[in-house]
Amino acid sequence: MDKKVVIIGGGIAGLFASCICATKGYETTLLSYGTGALTVAGGIIDLYGYDANGNLVLDPLAHIKTLKEPHPYAKIGVKNVELAVKAFLALTHNANYEYLGDAHSNQLVPTAIGTFKPSCLTPKTIDTSLFNQAKHICVVGFELLKDFFPNLVCENLQKIFGDTKEVSSVTIGLPLKSGVEYRDVSALDIARLLETNLGYLNFKEQLKPHVKEDTLFVLPPVLGEEPNYDLIDVLSIELSSNFVEVSAIPPSVTGLRLENLLIHEATRLGVDIVEKAKVVESDVQRRHCNEVYTYYAGRKKAYRADEFILATGGVFGGGLISKLGRMYEPIFNIEINVPQNQQDWSYPYLFTGKPQPFATYGIEVDKSLRPIDYRKNLLLDNVRIIGRGLAGYDFCFEKSGNGVAIASAFHAAMQV
Numbered sequence: 001m002d003k004k005v006v007i008i009g010g011g012i013a014g015l016f017a018s019c020i021c022a023t024k025g026y027e028t029t030l031l032s033y034g035t036g037a038l039t040v041a042g043g044i045i046d047l048y049g050y051d052a053n054g055n056l057v058l059d060p061l062a063h064i065k066t067l068k069e070p071h072p073y074a075k076i077g078v079k080n081v082e083l084a085v086k087a088f089l090a091l092t093h094n095a096n097y098e099y100l101g102d103a104h105s106n107q108l109v110p111t112a113i114g115t116f117k118p119s120c121l122t123p124k125t126i127d128t129s130l131f132n133q134a135k136h137i138c139v140v141g142f143e144l145l146k147d148f149f150p151n152l153v154c155e156n157l158q159k160i161f162g163d164t165k166e167v168s169s170v171t172i173g174l175p176l177k178s179g180v181e182y183r184d185v186s187a188l189d190i191a192r193l194l195e196t197n198l199g200y201l202n203f204k205e206q207l208k209p210h211v212k213e214d215t216l217f218v219l220p221p222v223l224g225e226e227p228n229y230d231l232i233d234v235l236s237i238e239l240s241s242n243f244v245e246v247s248a249i250p251p252s253v254t255g256l257r258l259e260n261l262l263i264h265e266a267t268r269l270g271v272d273i274v275e276k277a278k279v280v281e282s283d284v285q286r287r288h289c290n291e292v293y294t295y296y297a298g299r300k301k302a303y304r305a306d307e308f309i310l311a312t313g314g315v316f317g318g319g320l321i322s323k324l325g326r327m328y329e330p331i332f333n334i335e336i337n338v339p340q341n342q343q344d345w346s347y348p349y350l351f352t353g354k355p356q357p358f359a360t361y362g363i364e365v366d367k368s369l370r371p372i373d374y375r376k377n378l379l380l381d382n383v384r385i386i387g388r389g390l391a392g393y394d395f396c397f398e399k400s401g402n403g404v405a406i407a408s409a410f411h412a413a414m415q416v
């Protein structure tokens with residue numbers, strides 16, 4: 001009989017793990033509740049961007065090899081990180097939404113303020129090599145769009161490129177009626193609009209006068225809501241120009257595209273995705289989990305499995321609960337080892353040029369990603385922890401969030 005695996009949490013880690021488990025032939029159930037960080041964060045995969053001194057890492061995989069425990073990458077092992085990246089690239093390629101990049105090099109990805117940040121894998125709408133070829137960069141803003149200021153982006157890009165490139169900006173008017181439609185507009189609204197005939201033609205006509213030889217249009221992530229490259233492909237041909245989206249502004253369209261793609265792939269592979277399934281408790285005997293329970297609309301439901309993968313995220317996703325002087329994981333009641341004095345959780349200044357202690361708090365695990373206590377005793381023999389809930393890394397400082405998520409997801413699925 002097929003092995004039964006239950007995965008708790010439908011963020012990038014849970015979704016990717018469920019795809020790998022299903023590919024391995026396991027009977028896979030994904031219990032999903034709420035939305036993951038992908039909906040606000042970018043759909044780009046940071047593997048490792050900055051070392052402990054804040055220096056740019058050129059070869060993420062080579063740097064990962066040097067990391068020591070408790071960093072999750074040190075537990076997963078560099079070979080498995082590399083295999084996870086390959087599995088992610090293969091999955092996106094097979095789903096016709098291929099990602100660019102490899103584990104041995106960081107790309108410099110444009111941000112929403114016109115600076116650059118290191119990231120490893122990007123969708124084709126963020127092809128960073130296009131900056132080298134461009135003679136002229138035109139930053140595209142949109143009327144009413146929140147959180148994207150073309151003049152600021154333009155100014156910062158001009159500072160970076162100096163005399164080597166000409167940088168300008170344009171603001172596109174939107175064909176929206178006043179009234180209900182005339183409100184704060186997000187990148188997601190524009191992405192949907194550009195997928196309509198009217199929205200697309202209006203956009204194209206307004207861009208046309210700004211096309212020069214070797215023009216690169218830099219724009220917020222608006223090139224369609226769906227995970228495909230139809231819009232960028234047709235625009236590039238019709239305007240004989242290149243297009244690059246900046247990494248993210250919330251809600252994150254690139255993240256939503258990746259989420260859609262992973263849900264679609266998981267479903268295609270036969271994963272049973274149960275929505276609105278908030279797991280509230282577990283039945284554990286002798287360190288072995290027999291079943292977990294969801295609670296919805298006054299009804300409790302049990303999910304039994306041979307193996308469980310916990311992908312409920314950190315404090316942001318609700319996977320860890322933080323109280324004064326205490327942090328814990330609520331489904332298996334795992335205590336997180338934190339200083340009792342709350343003042344020791346952080347440095348007085350947020351951006352101190354080193355990892356923040358609170359950001360590294362999470363569940364300690366062994367090399368198979370099973371939870372252990374502070375004496376290194378195994379707590380659960382058939383539960384593996386993946387993604388943001390893991391201890392030992394500050395994803396924000398080192399730029400490794402989605403990288404740790406896919407690497408731990410892959411490793412856990414292989415361990416199962």
Ligand SMILES: Cc1cc2nc3c(=O)[nH]c(=O)nc-3n(C[C@H](O)[C@H](O)[C@H](O)COP(=O)(O)OP(=O)(O)OC[C@H]3O[C@@H](n4cnc5c(N)ncnc54)[C@H](O)[C@@H]3O)c2cc1C
Nearest residue numbers: 009011013034035036037041046279313317387388401402
């Ligand atoms: C603003 C922001 C920007 C970021 N930008 C980047 C970036 O550019 N590049 C990058 O690589 N990383 C980035 N990250 C980090 C990255 O998004 C996270 O590290 C990664 O998404 C974590 O994925 P996860 O699946 O572990 O957790 P999450 O995405 O938090 O998913 C956890 C899921 O579990 C669900 N859940 C929680 N409790 C339960 C329960 N009891 N039952 C069922 N489900 C439950 C949650 O609702 C959620 O859907 C960013 C993060 C943030 C917050």
